[in-house]
Amino acid sequence: MRIDFVTLFPEMFEPVLGASILGRAREKGLFEWACVNPRDFSEDKHRKVDDRPFGGGPGMVMMAEPLAKAVESVGKGPRVIFLSPQGERFDDRKAAELAREERLVLVCGHYEGVDERVMSVFDEELSIGDYVLTGGELAAMVVADAVVRRIPGVLKKDEAAESESFASGLLDFPQYTRPRVWRGREVPEQLFSGDHKKIAEWRRKAARAATRRKRPDLLSRA
Ligand code: 4HQ
Secondary structure: OEEEEEOOOHHHHHHHHOOHHHHHHHHOOOOEEEEEOHHHHOOOOOOOOEEOOOOOOOOOEEOHHHHHHHHHOOOOOOEEEEEEEEEEEOOHHHHHHHOOOOEEEEEOOOOOOEOHHHHHHOOEEEEOOOOOOOOOHHHHHHHHHHHHOOOOOOOOHHHHHHHHHHHOOOOOOOOOOOOOEEOOEEOOHHHHOOOHHHHHHHHHHHHHHHHHHHOHHHHHHO
């Protein structure tokens, strides 16, 4: 997969996308990414990309033309997604859907928002949750992370097993490691039985209990 990020802050991406599983995916040739900066498409001698809102009010608005030109420079074909709290909520189902695309363009807004007329160059609008970020960059990287880790071959076998659980509609079962007793708290004894059926059964029940306690909304949806 290739992802093009349209952003005024391209320096934010390498530290996140270069590390851990996404960094490894790039080295393996499974994930390629680049940034396009709307500032490079500004007509203005000061490379201006924002302006004051018509009708007055605080803050600045991203101008339509530099943003549209930046998106169009990527070429026709890929799905163009704008990150915004007004979008459809991004979730695991959406991540799986986007992971089947060959290319994506993720557009990051800044300031008080973008000129409404430029929305016509986007195919869809996605939100990572009901809170206000400073810009769309962190949201775009959240989407990229959740999508890329679903591309076949990106996760190692042992890493993949862990992520199955969300697709099952339940939270992960609780995990434990050494020491066997930590500050007086013991690891559930079933995990030492050596009986794989018994362990699997305990984990199924523990996952259900954790989901009922922490995220009952997931159970009612399943
Ligand atoms: N922003 N989910 C405002 C978000 C956001 C979110 C991105 C802040 C767009 C203009 N994006 N800019 N929540 O808060 O995706």
